[in-house]
Amino acid sequence: xxxxxxxxxxxxxxxxxxAGLSHGELWLRYFELGGMSTGFNVEAFLYGxxxxxxxxxxxxxxxxxxxxxxxxxxxxxxxxxx
Amino acid sequence: xxxxxxxxxxxxxxxxxxxxxGWRRLxxxxxxxxxxCAMSMTKxxxxxxxxxxxxxxxxxxxxxxxxxxxxxxxxGAILDAAIDRRPASMVLDVAELESLGATGLLAVFDAxxxxxxxGVTLTVRSPSVLVNRxxxxxxxAETLRRERSLPRGGHLGPEQVGERxxxxxxxxxxxxxxxxxxxxxxPADPDVVDGALRLIVELARISxxxxxxxxxxxxxxxxxxxxxxxxxxxxxxxxxxxxTGQGPCVDASVKGHWFHxxxxxxxxxxxxxxxxxRSLGIKAILSSxxxxxxxxxxALNIYSRTAESFEVKDQEAAAVFAxxxxxxxxxxxxxxxxxxxxxxxxxALRSRKAITLAEGIIMEREGIDEEGAFSALLRLxxxxxxxxxERAEAMVLSAKAPELGPEWGIDG
Numbered sequence: 293x294x295x296x297x298x299x300x301x302x303x304x305x306x307x308x309x310x311a312g313l314s315h316g317e318l319w320l321r322y323f324e325l326g327g328m329s330t331g332f333n334v335e336a337f338l339y340g341x342x343x344x345x346x347x348x349x350x351x352x353x354x355x356x357x358x359x360x361x362x363x364x365x366x367x368x369x370x371x372x373x374x
Numbered sequence: 375x376x377x378x379x380x381x382x383x384x385x386x387x388x389x390x391x392x393x394x395x396g397w398r399r400l401x402x403x404x405x406x407x408x409x410x411c412a413m414s415m416t417k418x419x420x421x422x423x424x425x426x427x428x429x430x431x432x433x434x435x436x437x438x439x440x441x442x443x444x445x446x447x448x449x450g451a452i453l454d455a456a457i458d459r460r461p462a463s464m465v466l467d468v469a470e471l472e473s474l475g476a477t478g479l480l481a482v483f484d485a486x487x488x489x490x491x492x493g494v495t496l497t498v499r500s501p502s503v504l505v506n507r508x509x510x511x512x513x514x515a516e517t518l519r520r521e522r523s524l525p526r527g528g529h530l531g532p533e534q535v536g537e538r539x540x541x542x543x544x545x546x547x548x549x550x551x552x553x554x555x556x557x558x559x560x561p562a563d564p565d566v567v568d569g570a571l572r573l574i575v576e577l578a579r580i581s582x583x584x585x586x587x588x589x590x591x592x593x594x595x596x597x598x599x600x601x602x603x604x605x606x607x608x609x610x611x612x613x614x615x616x617x618t619g620q621g622p623c624v625d626a627s628v629k630g631h632w633f634h635x636x637x638x639x640x641x642x643x644x645x646x647x648x649x650x651x652r653s654l655g656i657k658a659i660l661s662s663x664x665x666x667x668x669x670x671x672x673a674l675n676i677y678s679r680t681a682e683s684f685e686v687k688d689q690e691a692a693a694v695f696a697x698x699x700x701x702x703x704x705x706x707x708x709x710x711x712x713x714x715x716x717x718x719x720x721x722a723l724r725s726r727k728a729i730t731l732a733e734g735i736i737m738e739r740e741g742i743d744e745e746g747a748f749s750a751l752l753r754l755x756x757x758x759x760x761x762x763x764e765r766a767e768a769m770v771l772s773a774k775a776p777e778l779g780p781e782w783g784i785d786g
Contacts, residue, residue, distance in 0.1 A: 324722040325762055326729045326748065347745040354752060358761050367756070373749045374756065 304352060305338040307369050311359040321355035346372040424452050431462035438470040441478030449478055453485040464489060467499040479573070480580070570702050572602040578676060578695045579604050584658070584683035585676045587611070590699060591623050592664070592672035598627055601672075607654055608677055614651065620644040621651075623675045626661035630670030634689070635659040637681040657681040660689065662696035666704040674699055725763040732766035 308318050315338070319331040327334070329348055336342035337352060344352065350371045357367040422445030425436045433456045441449045456464060466482060468474060474482075486496040571590045579588045587608035592601045600612040615621030621644045622633035635641045638657055641648050651659070656677050664672040674696040678684065684692075733747040740750065755765035 320718065320722055324725040326726055326733070345745075347748060350749065350752060354762055361761070371752070373745070374753050 304340075304349075304356075304369070307356045308338055311356050311363070313356075313359055318352070318355060321359065322351055325351050325355055327351040327355075350374060422448060424449070426452065426456060428459070428461075432465065433459065433461040433463075434465040434467060436467040436470065438472075440473045441471060441481075446478040446481050450481040450484070453481060457485060457488055460492070461494065463495055463497070465497045465499055469499060479577070567702065568601050571699060574674070574695055574699050574702075575602040575604055578674065578692065582676060582684075582688045582691050584678045584680060584685070584688050586656075586679045587677040589623075589675045589677075590664070590672060591616075591627050591675060592703075593627060598624065598672070607656075608675075611651060611654060611656060611677060612675065615644075615647055618644075618646040618650075620647040622659045622661035623673045626663045626673035626675075627670055630663045630665060632663060632693070633659075633661045634684065636684070639681060655679050658683050660684045660692050662692045664696055664700045664703060666700060671700075671703060725766075728763055728766040728770055732769040735769060 308315070311318075313321070315331065315335055318338075319327075319334050322329075322334055327348065329337070329344075333342060334352065337344040337348060350373050353369040353371050356369045360366065360368060422439040422441055423437070425438075427434045427436075435452060435456060437449065439445070453466075464485075466485075482496075482498065489496045571592075575588045575590055579585045582588075587604045589600050589603035589608045589612050591598055591612055594601075598616050600609055603609045603612065612623055615623045622635050625631070625644075626633045635643070635648075636658055638648050638652050638659070656679060658678040658681050660676040660678075661673045662676075663670050664674060674692060676684070676688075676692055729748075729751070732751055733744055736742070736747040736750050737744060740747070742750070751766060751769075752762060755762045758765060
């Protein structure tokens, strides 16, 4: 996991809220991109209760970033493995 | 099931000397027990057929095709003929029936009443929730007309409507045996729902004495429009309300309350709309809200050319029709959202498959693990500014690696 890509606790969930996605919708998008964790675990990642692997983190980041792109924005969520 | 040669019990006629048309009944020879009688319609009701069978006092009538308008008369004649035989019980099998119009429903309902008077049960065998529900609607309306009334001058607000939400159709309880309870969901197809709403409009017009016109307004994609109306005047009346943003129909649809304009001559609530309604001869309007999942989504509007004509029992009946329309809409909406979810999930699986395949291609080519392949694919997508799925699909389609470049981030 890249040190400079450190994301503060709760930050991922803040992105989710900003992107206007429900937990369920975000999980479906995560699943769509090949994510393997359960919805429950993904929620735990978002709130910083569990630490995601770099891969899981980046799948979530990509799901969020694609949503931001759909809304006409940039890719604000940093990646850890790219 | 082998159908014996057609056994005609009646014939439709039109263009008689008095200009009328309808169904003329012939004597039905049912002397032979166990005999299966088939009936086929003439060219005027080509889409309707009935097979009547007798078995030790039990009559079973299986219907197919559409039973509305002309064929509903035929249905009435068949039911009359069977009732005249004084059966011990009667089963109406409508499983093969494609559609049952309001006039067809009335024929069934009349038969049920006649049989009930002599203590005979009519069982309607139907796989359709919708058919059972529509029969139930008629039952509730009839029950209301006969037995129920609010105190004179009482107002029927949303609370009262809610209290009566448990009006369960007696028909449903008559369906005995598990096989009869075999039900399929109401199709979510908007055409079917609109058809059901049109039926409700027609039933309301027939059964509410003061109703000169009935319509259903529904909010779809945030816009209020009329999905069913008994005639053009009513359609125009609704349109006037949408365009002025005023009127009982708009208010009932938006606020979710019941609105009753007892006399438009004295009405002050909708100054922009009321004169237009008066000019079309409308004197009283009763709008009851339709709700799905507690949210107002539309209204059932009943118009009368006579002021102060909606009596309490009419208000009750209107509330029942509105409630039943709401149930139909809620069912349909639930179905639609399930279908949407299924489609969404299927899409997700497709996307997932493309990404997994693309990862496999990269893994094979580059000799890296799955997570490394995901990162490589992600870099490629970011480099090209396209969604991950799109990049993966392109890779799978071409089934060959693009030129290796710095965007791969793999030391090639």
